[in-house]
Structures are given as structure tokens and as C-alpha cells.
Amino acid sequence: MSTPTRAPGVAERAERLWDAVTTGDEYAAGDVVVKALDDGADPETLLLDVIGAVQRRVGQEWAANRLTVAQEHAATAINDRVIATFGYVLKRPEPHLGRVTVACVDGEWHAMPARLLAEVLRLRGFRVDYLGAQVPAPHLVAHLHRTGPDAVALSGSIATRLPTAHATITACQAAATPVIAGGAAFGPDGRYARLLGAEAWAPDARSAADRLAEPLPRPYTGHQPLDDLPHLADQEYTLVTRSSGRLVKSVLTGLEERIPAMRSYTDLQRQHTAEDLAHIVEFLATALYVGDGELFTGFLTWTAGILTARGVPAASLVPALDLLEAELRDFPRATELLGTARTHLAEPGAGSERTA
Known part of the structure; x- marks a missing residue:
């Protein structure tokens, strides 16, 4: 008498799906889900604890520089198509709620x-x-x-x-x-x-x-x-948002004066640096909108982790914050946010907690 084959558990299915999406094998990814449904797996568990868990891992691995942007996009696209397959295979209940x-x-x-x-x-x-x-x-x-x-x-x-x-x-x-x-x-x-x-x-x-x-x-x-949001009456959010282009240009010029090596950047390197500065200004403006400095500090901590994973010291963000604070010296809430974030980034090990 043969021994029944043990059905894979959630972790095992998630690992199989991970292997499929990270190697670009859309058919293998679909097979993981279809086979699980055939074996009687709970559909909601498959969606959230297998597909959803794999998608979170994709993001974490990209942040840690273990997946490229292209790999991350490909894996996400495969997961999206797997969900579509899931819908065709599974018979859903007739809508009876709202x-x-x-x-x-x-x-x-x-x-x-x-x-x-x-x-x-x-x-x-x-x-x-x-x-x-x-x-x-x-x-x-x-x-x-x-x-x-x-x-x-x-x-x-x-x-x-x-x-x-x-x-x-x-x-x-x-x-x-x-x-x-x-x-x-x-x-x-x-x-x-x-x-x-x-x-x-x-x-x-x-x-x-x-x-x-x-x-x-x-x-x-x-x-x-x-x-x-009564604090919006001070207009800091509006004024920072409206002047974002000028702020990025001024900070980029200031960085080139402070860091001579930047003067030899290629056009592509300058473009990427300007995009990074634009993100910093955008998150600063959002923190001003919601009135929460933790949002800005959290973004910079995450950014520091991204840079650290790619071999760039987290402290490299500090000069940009210095220059931005000088540009916004007449904005008390903005300068307070920038000062707090700069102090945080200057601490030993800043950014290392996001690279694991």
C-alpha cells in the first residue's frame, strides 16, 4: 500500500513560487497555484500568505540590492498574471454582501x-x-x-x-x-x-x-x-511644493561646489542625483503637509539603507540636507524637520538597519 504524498505547506509553496518568479518562469508560477487549488488549499491563504508573501519578499530583496529593477518588475508582472489565472481556475461565490x-x-x-x-x-x-x-x-x-x-x-x-x-x-x-x-x-x-x-x-x-x-x-x-490640518495655514507645504524645481537645482549646484568629484559626473549621473534630490524635497513637503517629522526621517532612513546596500555611505545625504536647510531658512517647520533628520543620519550605523 503506497503512502499518500504530503501536500506542500504554505512556506513550501511560497518558496516554489519565489523560485518561479525570480527565474522568470511564468508557467511554473501558475502551476504552483493551480496545483495548490487542486490539492484543496485555502484560496485566501494562497493569495495572501503565498502570492502576497512572495511579493513582499520581492520588494525586500530589491531594497537589499539582491534583485535588479528589471527582476523586480518581471516578478511583479508574473505574480499579477498568476492572480489572473487564479481567478479563472477558482469558482467564486455569488456576491451576497455589499x-x-x-x-x-x-x-x-x-x-x-x-x-x-x-x-x-x-x-x-x-x-x-x-x-x-x-x-x-x-x-x-x-x-x-x-x-x-x-x-x-x-x-x-x-x-x-x-x-x-x-x-x-x-x-x-x-x-x-x-x-x-x-x-x-x-x-x-x-x-x-x-x-x-x-x-x-x-x-x-x-x-x-x-x-x-x-x-x-x-x-x-x-x-x-x-x-x-490647521498647520497648513502657514503655507510652508504650498511654498516648498511650488519651489521644488528651484530647490533641486540650487542644492545640486551647491553639492558640486562642496564635492569636486561631482563636477565630472556624466549627464546620467547628474540626472539620477537630481531625481534623488527631488524625492527628498517631495517627502519633506509631504511631512509638512501631514505635520509629522517621522515621515521624513523614516524616508531618509530607508534611503540610507538603500544607499548602504549599494555601497554608498549614508552620510552622503547630510550635505544635501545642509544645503536644503540653508535654502529654507525662513521656514521654521521645514528647518526643524531637516535638522532632526540630519542629526539622525549622522549617528553611527544610520541606514544599516534597513539593509538586512
Whole structure:
């Protein structure tokens, strides 16, 4: 009598999927999921603890410089197609709960978390309108008026999209549709979702689906964006945002004066440096918008880890912060944020905690 073959566990399936996506083998990746479903694996577990876990690992390995940008994009594309295959193979229940629109904030290209949530909601019995990446608020609101969903699930991974997320949340509420926010952009504890007035926040797809099982509170339609953020009255966010191009140019010129080696940079190297400086200014502006210095310091810590993994000292960011602070000397909140971040980066080992 033969011994039954043991069905692979979650970790083993995740490892097989990892091997498939990192070698670019789309068919092997699909086979992992189809075979797991044939073996009776729980579909939600496959989505979140296999596909979702592999996707998180892809991001971590890119940050640690163990995957190239091309490999990261290829792996993400394969995972996305595996989810599509998943939907064809699996028979979903007939919708018997509410209707939910799932969308990414305008400018947000990281659609995988929203895609996973949409599939989990369908498995739970929701009717789902999945709108995908970077959905402009006017188009989202037009969709709400046309379809009348019970809620919008708004996803954001990049914190610099928070001002746009705020406008989107307010627009959805003006259309009498409550919003549940999720994704790394809203903070690990959901602080920015609460700050920007969302009716709910969830740290992951399971929690979001659980929360949506009960109706969200109806939005207060008299709400105004400035009600949440009275510090915006000082205009620092607006002025820094409007002058971002000039700030990047001035800091780049100053760095070339301080660091003679930069004068021999190629055009491509100068372009990359300017892009890095633009990201710093953009995150500074976002921190001014939400009034939270931890957002800016956290971004610089992450950036320091990225640079360290690529052999660039984290302290190389400090001169840029010095120059930016000099440019913004008349902006008290901005200079305080820059000073705190500079002190943090100057500490021994700054950035090393993000490279493991």
C-alpha cells in the first residue's frame, strides 16, 4: 500500500513560487497555484500568505540590492498574471454582501496590494469594482455616482501621494461614500488615514475584508480638508511644493561646489542625483503637509539603507540636507524637520538597519 504524498505547506509553496518568479518562469508560477487549488488549499491563504508573501519578499530583496529593477518588475508582472489565472481556475461565490470599489490613489503605481484585496473581497462574497493603479479623483467620483457602492477601499504605498489621497477621500465623502484606507502610505498604525479623515483603516487585506463585513459610518459631508490640518495655514507645504524645481537645482549646484568629484559626473549621473534630490524635497513637503517629522526621517532612513546596500555611505545625504536647510531658512517647520533628520543620519550605523 503506497503512502499518500504530503501536500506542500504554505512556506513550501511560497518558496516554489519565489523560485518561479525570480527565474522568470511564468508557467511554473501558475502551476504552483493551480496545483495548490487542486490539492484543496485555502484560496485566501494562497493569495495572501503565498502570492502576497512572495511579493513582499520581492520588494525586500530589491531594497537589499539582491534583485535588479528589471527582476523586480518581471516578478511583479508574473505574480499579477498568476492572480489572473487564479481567478479563472477558482469558482467564486455569488456576491451576497455589499459592493466595494477598490482603487489606488492617483499617482500610485503599486497596484498589487489593491489587487489582492479585491480578490479577497470577491472570495468573501462582495461585489467588487477593481479600478487598478493611479485613479484620478474625478474619474473615481464619476464611477461612484454611476455605481453607488457601499464603500471605497483606497490603497496607497507611496507616502508622497498623501496630499492627493486627502483630496480623494474628501471627494468620495462629498459623494456620500465612506472610505477605508490601506497601504504603507497611511502609516504602519494608520495614523495618516485617521488624520486625513478616512472612515476606517486596515493594516492588511484580511482586516479590511473583516471591517467591510459591517457597514462603514456614513461620511460627514460638511467636512473640509483644512479642518484636519490647521498647520497648513502657514503655507510652508504650498511654498516648498511650488519651489521644488528651484530647490533641486540650487542644492545640486551647491553639492558640486562642496564635492569636486561631482563636477565630472556624466549627464546620467547628474540626472539620477537630481531625481534623488527631488524625492527628498517631495517627502519633506509631504511631512509638512501631514505635520509629522517621522515621515521624513523614516524616508531618509530607508534611503540610507538603500544607499548602504549599494555601497554608498549614508552620510552622503547630510550635505544635501545642509544645503536644503540653508535654502529654507525662513521656514521654521521645514528647518526643524531637516535638522532632526540630519542629526539622525549622522549617528553611527544610520541606514544599516534597513539593509538586512
